[in-house]
Amino acid sequence: xxxxxxxxxxxxxxxxxxxxxxxxxxxxxxxxxxxxxxxxxxxxxxxxxxxx
Numbered sequence: 001x002x003x004x005x006x007x008x009x010x011x012x013x014x015x016x017x018x019x020x021x022x023x024x025x026x027x028x029x030x031x032x033x034x035x036x037x038x039x040x041x042x043x044x045x046x047x048x049x050x051x052x
Contacts, residue, residue: 027051029051032051033047033048033051036050036051
């Protein structure tokens, strides 16, 4: 039910085995970097500083 509701809001469900991160990592850094750059007028270097 939650996956369907999120899909109606534009979210995309990704099967766990296809999420590019290690099991002990909380964030998907690659996806976070893409989102930061898409949503903010910042450089990749500034986005890296936010993530660190």
